[in-house]
Amino acid sequence: MFGAPHPLIASASRFLPLPRRPLDVAGASGQVRRWYENELGWPTVPGDPPRLVVGVRYDVLDVPAEAGYAALRRLTPGSPVALHGDRMLFLVAAGSAEELPGLLEWLDWGSLPLDLVAIGAGGLMEAPSPPVPREEEGDAPLRVASPPPGRFGSQGAAVWLRPPEPGCEVEASLPTLSALGSGGDVPDLVRLVDTVATLCHRVRLRRTGAQPPALPAQGR
Numbered sequence: 001m002f003g004a005p006h007p008l009i010a011s012a013s014r015f016l017p018l019p020r021r022p023l024d025v026a027g028a029s030g031q032v033r034r035w036y037e038n039e040l041g042w043p044t045v046p047g048d049p050p051r052l053v054v055g056v057r058y059d060v061l062d063v064p065a066e067a068g069y070a071a072l073r074r075l076t077p078g079s080p081v082a083l084h085g086d087r088m089l090f091l092v093a094a095g096s097a098e099e100l101p102g103l104l105e106w107l108d109w110g111s112l113p114l115d116l117v118a119i120g121a122g123g124l125m126e127a128p129s130p131p132v133p134r135e136e137e138g139d140a141p142l143r144v145a146s147p148p149p150g151r152f153g154s155q156g157a158a159v160w161l162r163p164p165e166p167g168c169e170v171e172a173s174l175p176t177l178s179a180l181g182s183g184g185d186v187p188d189l190v191r192l193v194d195t196v197a198t199l200c201h202r203v204r205l206r207r208t209g210a211q212p213p214a215l216p217a218q219g220r
Helices: 025-040 065-072 096-106 189-208
Strands: 051-053 059-064 081-084 087-092 117-119 124-126 159-162
Touching: 059 065, 059 096, 059 189, 065 081, 065 087, 065 189, 087 189, 096 117, 096 189
Parallel strands: none
Antiparallel strands: 051 124, 059 087, 059 117, 081 087, 081 159
16 A cells, blocks of 8 residues: 655755755854954954954045056055045055145135045944955055056945055055155155045045146146
């Protein structure tokens, strides 16, 4: 009465998909957080996506990506730079956010509406994914790729364009006000701010269809 099961019925279970394992979001976030805390000594806050505490080891200069890409072609390589949607984030020395208003006034940019924001103590920055280890990059130098025209968007996770180097003091590579007139290898915050302010102004004029005024002799 009860014979052997039909072969199609017996083998049906082999065609059923296995239950999917939930994504280990917390585990991935934890790995990213540990990389920043252990390799760089940068404080983070709980949550997903992982976020970095600004104002302790560095401040951030937040500019439109269009102006940021133009600035990268004019500035010497060195300090870390990240991209988050349509914004570019330049890491600068801690305390620079407090200096920015006075610095813009001194550079004659204080009276103009610039889409230029400094993030300092109490601020947070989404943590970009850690960079690929050097051995996996084939020892090729990191190159900054220009984005397709008109493709800036507000979506997307933060990514490094110039990642911080683990195993070294990142602070030594950050633009600082104390480098003004030093003539050494320390990046100059004044030059960075003047460059990005100039480019932010040009981007704004282009978007509004206005004609840029004649630039003064100091190079704007």
